[in-house]
Amino acid sequence: MEHKKTVVVGVTGGIAAYKSCELVSRLIKKNINTVVVMTKSATEFVSPLTFMTISKNKVITKMFDTPASFDVEHISVAKQADLFVIVPATANIIGKIANGIADDFLSTTVMATKAPVLIAPAMNTNMWQNPIVQKNVSTLKEYGYTFVNPAKGRLACGDVGEGKLADLDDIEQAIEIALCNNKDLLGKKVLVTAGATMEHIDPVRYITNPSSGKMGLCVAKAARNRGADVTLIAGNTEFKDLYGVEVVKVSSALEMEKEVLSRFKECDIVVKSAAVGDYRAKNVAQNKIKKTSDELNVELVKNPDILKGLGNKKENQILVGFCMETENLEQNALKKLEDKNLDMIVANSLMAEGAGFKSDTNIVTIYTKNKEKTQLPLMSKEDVSNVIFDKVLEL
Ligand SMILES: Cc1cc2nc3c(=O)[nH]c(=O)nc-3n(C[C@H](O)[C@H](O)[C@H](O)COP(=O)(O)O)c2cc1C
Structure with missing residues (x-):
């Protein structure tokens, strides 16, 4: 079992x-041991007691406290850390680290650590744009420090501009990437599709399905965490964007096909987990259809089979498909694997408890073109995604 990770915030x-x-609370919920180190100035803004209660750990604020043990504390914290994050990072701490100053517990421990360091700056726009701050940031990047750059927005001082702390979702995702030691997809280009397509019948109505895009989101995250360069073509999904991934939003199956085909040639791995509609309206009404007759017939035409199209075009790409069935799962999965020239198919039954649309878990069986069958137990969609890439690398 993987050891419990320690993050020093x-x-x-x-x-x-x-x-x-809030960030510390999120890390605790992910079962990450979190040790908070505060500068003297930070304690003017938030009480150490707040962090102590949330992290369920002692909070370190001083360099020269009476030691609780004979460990030299800044060295022991530095050694314990799998990752160091500084959130928010002032212009001052960035300047100090970039110039080798170690005059308090935080700056000294950062200097002593061999763990990766992630910095999320937040400051007034003029401070952020100050060439001295920018030079310090560049210096730290050259030394291998990672930054989650500040966002644009309305700052606490009333100014509008760059300098606002990055979104916590982005910081959380950057932490997830930094904590993933396995970078076996480094240099690989991975294309993932997710979510439901929407086929309009008039400007206000459409045909769709209940796919939330969660499976594809987890697949994209797993590839990103393992070092891949990931593009996610997303239909109707519950998320808008994903840190560290190029997200292309589409609506219909035809739009999805266009975006997938235009990128296919450069890809190493394609995982098609979107729930693409098989049919679309033959004619999309220009105006809202009025409720005049008792019956309404909408004529449908077949959408292109994107996966099959990719199977026909395939050169060296590894092509992974998903299939969701309500009956004859194995038979249907093997037929699709063969007919669509796939390298792997991930099959899940809509009938199993804990599997399918919208849930955070899935129960899948993976079939490969080498006739290997792997039946997985109930697992989180994140874990399923990692098994998919383990199998892809075996192929
Ligand atoms: C109300 C207030 C808000 C501040 N906000 C920021 C800030 O967002 N970013 C920043 O770099 N400095 C900010 N400062 C200035 C820092 O607190 C100051 O540079 C301090 O020396 C930083 O110390 P530290 O880096 O050891 O925490 C603020 C100061 C005050 C009084």
């Missing part, structure tokens, strides 16, 4: 310090 003296409380 450095909090410095900016107004965004309160947002770190």
Whole structure:
């Protein structure tokens, strides 16, 4: 079993310090041991007691506290860390790290650690754009420090511009990437499709299905965490974007086909987990259809089979399809694997408890073109995604 990860969260003296409380809470919910180190200025913004309660750990605020043990504390914290994150990072801490200054517990521990360091700056726009700050950021990037750049928006001081702490979702995702030690997809281009397509019958109505896009989202995350360069073509999904992934939003099957085909040649791996509609309206009404007659017939025509099209065009790409069935799962899965020239098919039954649309878990069986069958137990969609890439790499 993987050991429980330890993240040291450095909090410095900016107004965004309160947002770190939420971040620490999220890390705790993910079962990550979280140790908070606060600068003296940070304690002016948020009480150490808040962080202590959320992290269920002692919070370190001083360099020269009476030691609780004979460990040299900054060295032991530095060694314990799988990852160091500084959220929010002031101009001051960035300047200090970039210039080798170690004059308090946080700056000293960052200097002593061999763990990767992730920095999320937050400051007034003029401070962020100051060439000295920018030079310090460049220096740190050259040394291998990772940044989650500040966003644009309305700052606490009333100014509007760049400098706002990045979205916590993005910081959380950057932490997930940094904590993933397995980078076996580095240099690979991965294309993933997710979610439901929407086929309009008039400007306000459409035919769709209940796919939430969760499976595809997890597949894209797993590939990204393992180092791949990922593009996610997303139909109607419950998410808007994904940190570290190029997300292309589409609506209809024809739009999805266009976006997938235009990228297929450069891809190494394609995982098609979108629920693409098999049919679309032959004629889309230009105006809202009126409720005049008792019956309404909408004529449908077949959509292109995107997966089959890719199977025909395939050169060196590994092509993975999904199939969701309500009956004869194995038979249907093997037929699709063969007919569509796939390398692998991930089959799930809509009838099994804990599988399918919208749930966070899935029960799948993976069939490969080498006639290998792997039946997986009930698993999180994240774990299923990782098994898919393990199998892809075996192929
Ligand atoms: C109300 C207030 C808000 C501040 N917000 C920020 C900020 O968002 N970013 C920043 O770099 N400095 C900010 N500062 C200035 C820092 O607190 C100051 O540079 C301090 O020396 C930082 O110390 P530290 O890096 O050790 O935490 C703020 C100061 C005050 C009084």
